[in-house]
Amino acid sequence: MRLASIYIHYHQYLFNEPQTLNFGGEYLYYFKMVRNHIKVTRVKNQQFIPNFFNVTSALSKVELLSAIVGQNGIGKSSILDCIRSIFIGNVGALPDVHITVIFEEEEEIKVIDSGYVVYLSEGNQIKRLKFVEKNYIQTIYYSPHFDLKYNFNFSDVDAYNISSDTYIEKDLEDLDKKDSNESGFRYHPVEELVFKNSMRQISFLSSNIYRENNIFYKLLSIPRYESGILFFREYKIDEQYWNVPRVFGYFFRKLFKKIDEENDGWVNIRKFNENHDVLNQAEIWCYLLERKIISCFCSVIIEQMNKQNIYLEEGFFNVEDLDASTNNIGSLDLLYFLLEHSYIDKGHQKFKVFKHENAFELINYILETIRKVDDEYKISKSSIQLNFEQISEILKLHRSVLLDLFNYYPSQDGLLRKSSYVDGFIGFRPTDKFLSSGENALLNFYSKLYDFVNTNLLEESKFLGDKKQYIFLLDEADLGYHPTWKKKFVYSIINTLPYFFQNLRIVPNLQIIFTTHDPLTLSDVPNNSVVYLKKEGKFSKILKSDDLNRPKNTFGANVHELLADSFFIEDGLLGEFAKEKIQDLVLYLTYNENLRETEENIKYTGVWDKQSASNLIQIVGEPIIKERLQSLFDRKFLTSEKESLELRIKELQQKLDELNEKDIN
Incomplete structure (x- = not known):
């Protein structure tokens, strides 16, 4: 299935008359309002080649690729918003628009219900078009712009928006809940953004998608991280533990008291030489960092339990005498005890709070790793510098534990609730590789997409439902690319995007619509798959196929001839x-x-x-x-x-x- 054409009846500010957009499907479509219905005619698109952009061996297929071209400020992003408005819940969050959308599905064409009766007229035959099952189609919108295009009257406008604006908002939403740095100051928002963005990048670069598909190595000259710093950060916790099951709240007080006692004992492990210089500073930092990690881990659990009070009286430990079992053990063993023996019993539902094996593996790996560090300048009481393999393993295990915590609250219709999401306790900052703006632009797109799919669409972390078709709306995603990279932009995305969806229960097909104001990318796009926007007074218009201002050739055209075209x-x-x-x-x-x-x-x-x-x-x-x-x-x-x-x-x-x-x- 592919989105083949759009008829825009009305737009709040962009056009002063109806406009037709053809995206290069099997047919080119033309629309006409006839009283209370829409008559559609079509002609064969001579430039259409089936599976033309489907170039990978992935199960996910690229059905069609199209471009929307025009100068800045002419309305390219607004066209993408028209398409998005069909699939988002809060339509009022976007400009008012009335549109009719044509989809091609094998030999049949269908429409999304727009309130109009739509007929296909061919020769002497007139046929009413059927409706598309819209629930199985979804747009994914991406823009690298930080343009603060945010409607404060609505929240969660588009759950499938992976743009920079959206991720910045998401990355900073828990900043006030996190503790200060070692100097006692709150982490700067820019530092927080670096943490989150770097973690997404390293997660993608260490993923099977990246490692197992050579196309990424062929296309990208992204330098590999060699080392970085992990920062362990805890949530600020209200000691009342308002929504934490009562018996667990009692236990957390005991655990934090033990951590404080052990922290006070750091002076007892110091060793000095004859000049009273400390000989084992790395060991001291390791001792304090271990307790910091335990505290951080507990704070994430408390943050999750505090969100709702549905289990206030339902928590219990599966031991006969809690105090007798825990009075004489250290903070690490107390944490292990919590993870292994805590349960919820609510009505007919009884479950173990944690998959303690995953949590044990994370904690043990972190502690074993930091205990091997003997350089006092690579470790502190809240951070440690490690190599790429160690960091990748820790972040992978950290994610596994977070997935368990997502499932603390019951799902709804098989989907996790948004409130079930909890941020972790680890931040990452690279120390050795600094990417160019172009490298960062490409890597940021891939890492955001990987994060979105992994966090929302996989079975173990499904916040969003299954779809059979995703339409990528890429709003100047080539922004910041060197001209050489711009020329391979189309090649890059059609050769890589299908691999991100390989592990979904229902593997979707893809369609890609991108905007650009630069002709360098158009040499890879058939001309009938390009929508040209031009300014006409106060309004914009779509250039028709016979318009003299419309470039005549794009695919396989000489880039320098495209650059010189009067349209640009x-x-x-x-x-x-x-x-x-x-x-x-x-x-x-x-x-x-x-x-x-x-x-x-x-x-x-x-x-x-x-x-x-x-x-x-x-x-x-x-x-x-x-x-x-x-x-x-x-x-x-x-x-x-x-x-x-x-x-x-x-x-x-x-x-x-x-x-x-x-x-x-």
Whole structure:
């Protein structure tokens, strides 16, 4: 199934008349309002090739890929919001829009109910179109922009929004609940964002998806983390434990009292030399860090139990005498006891609170790892520096324990409630690798998608229901990419996205619609799969297939010809002086002195050399034009001497062959 076409009857501000968008399906569709219904006609899309974008061996198939193109501020994001509005719960959170949507499903076309009766008219036949089962289709929206596009009148507008805005909000929502750093100050919001983003990145880079599919290594030059710092952070806890089952609250008080007693005893393990210098600082830090980890672990459990009071009287320990079993043991054994012996008994439901084997494995691995650290500068009372493998294993085990905690509260219709989500007690910050903005852009997209699927769609952590079709709406996801990366953007996403959905109970098919203001990506997209937006006065319009302003060719087109298309360089974009200078620079960068002047090879009028060309490019402020000029500059100058000589030899040989041919004739 694929979304093939949209008819926008009305938009709150974008258009002043109805508009039709075709996304490059098997047919191109045309709409007409006839009294109280909509008549649809169609023609065969000669550029459509079945399974054209399905290039992987994954079970998840890419049904279709399309692009929405236009300058900034013209309404590309608004078009994506039109599509999103069909599938979100709070439609009022987005601009008011009335649309009719056509889906192609094998030999049949269907519509999503929009309140109108929709007929397909072909020849003398008229057929009323059936409705799509909308519950099995869902959009996933991604934008790297931090544009604060947030409607304060609604919460949870789109549960399938994995954009930067959404993740920033999510990453910071528990900041006030977390304890301070070692200096007693609250962690800075930027530091919190680094923790969360780095954890997502390392989780993706250590995942089976990344490790088992060579395409990621082929496409990405992402440097591998070698080491990093883990920060152990606890929730601020109200000692009243209002919603914690009473017997567990009693136990936590006992456990925290024991931790305090043990922390006070750190002075007893110090060792000195004759100059009274401490000899075992790493051992002291390890001793304090162990108790910090126990405290952090308990704080996460309490935070989860405090959310609802449904088990206030139902908690119990499966031992005859709690005090006799726990009075003479240390804090670590008390934690182990809690994890192994705590139960809930509510009505006909009796269950063990923790899968203690998972928790034991996490705690034991952390403690075994930190006890091996003998460098006092790599450990403190709340953090430790470790290598990539150790960090990956700890974060994997940490996630497993959190999944157990998600299930503390009963599910609803097989789905976990959003309130069941609890943040962990570990933060991560890399120490050795700093990515370029382009590398970060690509890795952030993949890591957010991986986090979203793993947290919401897998059976063990299912907060959201199964879908048969996901429509990716990527809003300028290539933002920040180097021009070289922009050119392989389409190749990257169609070769990688299906693998993220391989382990779902119902493996969905995918469709991708992306927006861009840059033509560099369009060489991989058939022209009938491109929607062109253009400004017309105060409003925007969709260019029809026969519009003279619409570029004629995209797929397989020369990138430099696309860059020069008038659609992408408006007359009003620049001042006349700047425009004239830049146009002459383009002539200089594209002129070939070895060829005669033609309409395609026009000589420049100014005085140019490599340095002056580079200087002008550096001062151009419009990023799209700057990227195009840089691409032409690279093509002209950034070839090796060997390549230049080989090119010259080839050109001379071609001339020689032409002369020889004339002599023969």
